[in-house]
Amino acid sequence: MKMEDMSLSGLDNTKLEALAQDIYSDLVEDACLGLCFEVHRAVKQGYFFLDDTDQESMKDFEIVDQPGVDIFGQVYNQWKNKECVCPNCNRSIAASRFAPHLEKCLGMGRNSSRIANRRIASSNNMNNKSESDQEDNDDVNDNDWSYGSEKKAKKRKSDKVFLHSLKQHIPLNPNSPRRSKSVKHKNALLGPKPCCRSGSSMRAVER
Amino acid sequence: FYWHCVQQHARFIERFGLKELLRAKLTECGWRDQLKAHCKDVIKEKGLEHVTVEDLVVEITPKGRVLVPDSVKKELLQRIRAFLAQHAT
Numbered sequence: 001m002k003m004e005d006m007s008l009s010g011l012d013n014t015k016l017e018a019l020a021q022d023i024y025s026d027l028v029e030d031a032c033l034g035l036c037f038e039v040h041r042a043v044k045q046g047y048f049f050l051d052d053t054d055q056e057s058m059k060d061f062e063i064v065d066q067p068g069v070d071i072f073g074q075v076y077n078q079w080k081n082k083e084c085v086c087p088n089c090n091r092s093i094a095a096s097r098f099a100p101h102l103e104k105c106l107g108m109g110r111n112s113s114r115i116a117n118r119r120i121a122s123s124n125n126m127n128n129k130s131e132s133d134q135e136d137n138d139d140v141n142d143n144d145w146s147y148g149s150e151k152k153a154k155k156r157k158s159d160k161v162f163l164h165s166l167k168q169h170i171p172l173n174p175n176s177p178r179r180s181k182s183v184k185h186k187n188a189l190l191g192p193k194p195c196c197r198s199g200s201s202m203r204a205v206e207r
Numbered sequence: 208f209y210w211h212c213v214q215q216h217a218r219f220i221e222r223f224g225l226k227e228l229l230r231a232k233l234t235e236c237g238w239r240d241q242l243k244a245h246c247k248d249v250i251k252e253k254g255l256e257h258v259t260v261e262d263l264v265v266e267i268t269p270k271g272r273v274l275v276p277d278s279v280k281k282e283l284l285q286r287i288r289a290f291l292a293q294h295a296t
Contacts (some may be wrong), residue, residue, distance in 0.1 A: 015209070016288070016291055016292075017288075019209070019212060019213060019291060020284055020287045020288050020291060021284070022213055023213065023287050024280070024283055024284050024287055025272070026213070027225060027226060027229050027283065028229070028271065028272055028275055029268060029272070030226060031226075031229055031230055031233055031271070032242075032264075032267055032268040032271035032272065033264065033268070034230070035239065035242055035243070035246075035267065035271070036246075036260060036263040036264045036267050036268070037260065039243065039246045039250075039263060039267075040258070040259075040260045040263055043250060043255060043258060048250070049247075
């Protein structure tokens with residue numbers, strides 16, 4: 001639609017004024033209709049009378065602004081010291097330690113894959129291509145199950161260089177880091193299924 | 208031809224924001240709230256479950272037209288005339 005299509009010059013002043021009035025009433029009617037539609041929708045969707053709530057109900061749900069309590073008035077610290085049962089090892093763990101414990105327990109966190117990779121690297125060094133002495137490795141690996149091993153892991157961060165050369169990943173089975181399977185598949189990537197979840201931890205290691 | 212002009216202008220009006228201007232002014236001056244209150248009466252009369260758009264339109268639109276404050280009407284007409292004058296040549 002171009003301006004050339006409209007030749008207003010043909011219209012005299014009275015007609016222009018009438019046109020203006022028509023446009024104006026069009027606009028007003030549009031505003032009215034708009035309101036009607038809005039109201040109708042609010043009625044049908046059930047939120048029309050929302051601001052008519054009585055004072056008492058309003059007070060019941062007033063925002064709470066006290067220390068130690070959230071805006072609904074509930075105490076938010078109470079779950080800090082509760083205990084949870086780990087679904088994997090069935091131990092009772094404190095809530096604030098639960099997430100890191102699960103990481104280790106399921107063998108899914110960045111640290112667990114690092115620890116496992118390190119173990120494999122050291123076990124590879126110890127017995128080059130032989131698959132014997134798995135039980136010896138198992139004794140070394142027992143450290144993983146206590147939090148004390150975290151200190152050892154932190155000290156040996158220089159071993160990170162090792163990890164770069166390893167394309168190893170940790171299968172989801174928590175028992176597997178100790179098994180011979182992980183040594184067998186030393187430099188090969190396993191199939192897609194086990195890869196998926198630990199893929200992110202692998203990427204972190206490769207950085 | 209005349210109505211053709213009106214129609215064409217309707218589209219231009221949107222582009223020049225006259226609609227938005229009017230709505231803003233009407234909200235500002237309380238026209239909206241007034242009419243909303245009137246809507247409530249209509250709804251209570253017809254029943255929340257049964258009220259239709261037509262019910263509202265029929266009851267509200269005439270009142271809405273009347274309730275527009277003079278100042279708003281004047282300003283809008285001014286703008287429309289100016290707009291038309293601009294494009295009359």
